[in-house]
Amino acid sequence: MINFIPIIESRSQPSVFINILVPIIAVFLTLLTGSIIFSLMGFDPIFALYTFFISPISNSYGISELLLKASPLALIAIGLAFCFKNNIYNIGAEGQLTMGAIFGGGIGIYFHEVNGFWLLPLMIFGGAIGGAFWGMIPALLKIRFNTNEILTSLMLVYIAALILDYLVVGPWKDPNGYSFPKTRPFNDSGRMPLLFQGLRIHLGLIITLVLIFISWFVFSKTMFGFQLKVSGFSPVAARYAGFNQNIIIYSAFAICGAFAGIAGLGEVSGPIGLLYRDISPNYGFTAIIVAFLGRLHPIGIILAALIIALTYLGAEDAQLFMQIPPAVGFVFQGLVLFYLLGAEVLINYKIVFNKKII
């Protein structure tokens, strides 16, 4: 009897084609699973998927909202790529984002009566410094005390959130704000200029694109990008090459923190215009998914950020029009990551249907 039994066999070389195909397979399986979930919940799956993924971006306002959400996600994710490429698991981007918003926003609050072209650049710089500062803490702890950066960077997220909490109900509270937990608004010159009249998308998108381009250049053309890669693959080889591991670790954390900090500042000086408790809908955590979904590659990260931003918008629309719980958006994010990691096996392995005589 001849039987066809699938066997997983290692490829002699990783497949480039599959490397590109993997995210597509993951998205397709996510949609398939999503439609099953919608059916089980009693919704028409086609209509639900349409509401989730098509209707949010069917007009220019929708596209602007999509880019508004995708921009910080992509910026944080490319920053995370600096860490992840080096096998540093910084999962505290959310805290670095918060600290960037505090530093940059603090400058905005201090100069709330000043109108100057220099104010916004100064705030952006402040945001970068704040995020980088918060990112350097786990780096320092890792280098000096060999602590696990996953734990320390995560714990610092909550510290940053509590500091922001304290500031907006305490010293930085808006004196004219009827005791709401928020600060006074920034001067108009401290706000991100809008790119199109009537749409919320702002200068932050341009900053994101420029920084992603610079990151691509660093990854592929510079010694620093090479050092990140080598010490990620093999710390022993990096030491043999004479690369200073500590400098690499500090730099990766500082760059990631700075990017997250700029993203945070972009949020508060963009659509929000002041500081309050919930400045970020977990962008810092979601960006981890974006970074891996985009395979740590700049183009991939841009595409992944768009897809994940869409799940945010879709969840809002689905709640509004179909009373689907907003948590379904997170289910989709989880599904994408799950299928992505599963499909990754195909890059280095192939499935062979062997003729076998039993």
Add this chain to the structure above:
Amino acid sequence: MNDILKINSITKTFPRVIANKNISFSIKKNSVHALLGENGAGKSTLVKILYGLLKPDQGEIYFNGSLLKISSPSEARKKGIGMVFQHFSLFESLTVRENLILGIDEKISYFDLKNKLKDISSRYELPLDLDAPITTLSAGEKQRVEIVRILLQDPQLLIMDEPTSVLTPQEVTNLFKTLDALVKEGCTILYITHKLEEVISLCNEVTIMRNGELIDSCSIKNQTAETLAIKMLGERLGEIKTDYSHLSEKISFKVNNLSAQFNDPFLTDLKEINFDVKEGEIFGIAGVAGNGQSELMDFLTGENTLINSGSIIFNGKNIETFNPKNRRDLSIAFVPENRLGHSAVPELTLSENILLSQFPNNNFSNYGIINHQNIEIYVDQVIKDFNVVTPGSDAKASSLSGGNLQKFVIGREISSNPKLLIISHPTWGIDAGAEFSIRESLINLSKKGTSIIVISQDLDELFEITHRISVIFNGSLSSSHKTRDVSVEKIGLLMGGHTND
């Protein structure tokens, strides 16, 4: 019916290579049968098939006259086939006793085990200290543990994979005594090696493989080292002669009283190490692995700079605090023992691996921006000059065979025209063709005035290429001897820790 094992047209292919091509031969009961071939000849694949680690694509094996069907080593052991690997699979932090118990498949009472051990130890001259942790044992003692572990299961066929590669000459003699005793008791041994002398002194039959094919399977009678070498290598290699004529008196590199303590049971402390190397000289450091070579190498390359006392001087300059990059800036090149993950990153392409070691005259990068063009020129030159077999400079380092990758790494370092080359185990685990070309390129480099330090445990190699030789034992370095004035026996004794001077 006196064949214990009959191999019938075994074929095994891997992506891009045919490891075994239609191999057929048989092994006589109660004999020592040598499987001879260079690295990469397909010996390891064949024995992995015999031991149930790999499945052949075609062909079958008959063991004691019946078809052998196994899919795992534990099934192989149950049928009576045991194997001692080249690289030990022992738990370093556990004791000998614990390792032996862990290696047994079936249940056995503690008392029975003890008796059995006593019996095996005395019968085959395999003394063991059951309570010693593995990490405190020498390579020879570790091997003894491996052998005893296999003998506990009463194998009829014992496969030994390059057992002497980590042993001192004296330990080799003891191993051969044990193997003799085993054969007298009725055991059959399949002995895998690429060392001709061992085949002649130990074995009755020999099967020679080359490039995955069977070349010959015959009795050892009427064979000499010469005839076996021709069968194994296919072509006759030239002979290398060391030449003392170009040596200068100028000392270029000097290590003074270097000491280091690690407070780590897995590392060997270095004690007052002194040596110097002249321009154009090849200086050999012999020793059995684990006597402080890798620790010393780390200090010579600058990967570790935390020495307790002493100094390292290169051309009059103290460099003990320099990191590897700073040392390369002085034209010092290094080839550490491990290729994968140390001197080369397997996941990166050859072009990228070139970037790992940058010398001042390379111009691989300007102001931190990589100059891919210069790298391509350099990598193509290395591939051409050192006959690296590879589809191209964009191939991943992991896709190269061990010998080719080593040629590539050594080529990368030599092409920078270093003033000093420090190289550890240059031909470890690579085939004779690559071995010859690497040794030749080292000699040619020394003739250009480069000082070379070779750390190796391959005495043939050291005697072939070095001008002077020292032995490292337990973290101390012996005084040096002119290689042409010292005997292999003397160095062998020093390697085993016998100091009589």
